[in-house]
Amino acid sequence: MILLDAFGSESVAADLLQQVRWRDGVSCPRCRSDRTVRNGSYGHFQRYLCKDCDRTFNDKTGTIFAHSKIALRKWLFSIYAFSRFNTSLRQLQCQIEVTYKTIHRRVERFIVPSRSYEGRV
Incomplete structure (x- = not known):
């Protein structure tokens, strides 16, 4: 069995999720708009702000x-x-x-x- 340590730290896992989820560019999970900007971070996860619906979300939202x-x-x-x-x-x-x-x-x-x-x- 492989060890859990092979998956590195939480920040490595967050980076992997970010790369896989937003490979086609960041879009709002609520209104599907691509007009988003970075808006700080939440733990190890990047936070975004949608310019259309004015909602915030992170890499885990909707997953x-x-x-x-x-x-x-x-x-x-x-x-x-x-x-x-x-x-x-x-x-x-x-x-x-x-x-x-x-x-x-x-x-x-x-x-x-x-x-x-x-x-x-």
Whole structure:
């Protein structure tokens, strides 16, 4: 099994998320506008301000990692180990020190695509 330390620090994980998420440029998750500016930081994450809707957001906003108290590097490690090495959720639970329920919910949100709301009124 690979070690969690292989994923570096939280700032390295935040940089990786930023590169993957905004590879086509930063856009507001609410109004989809590309008129955004940097607006400080929130922990290890870059904060942005949308010029159209005047909302702020960071790199985790609108992702499965949003509102999680668990470190991003632990989630990235879990997803990588689960998908690449078919690691059991019980093993991951011990490795990143969370409850089984927590890891099951996150991995399920990552693996199962969200249902579209088309056709609903």
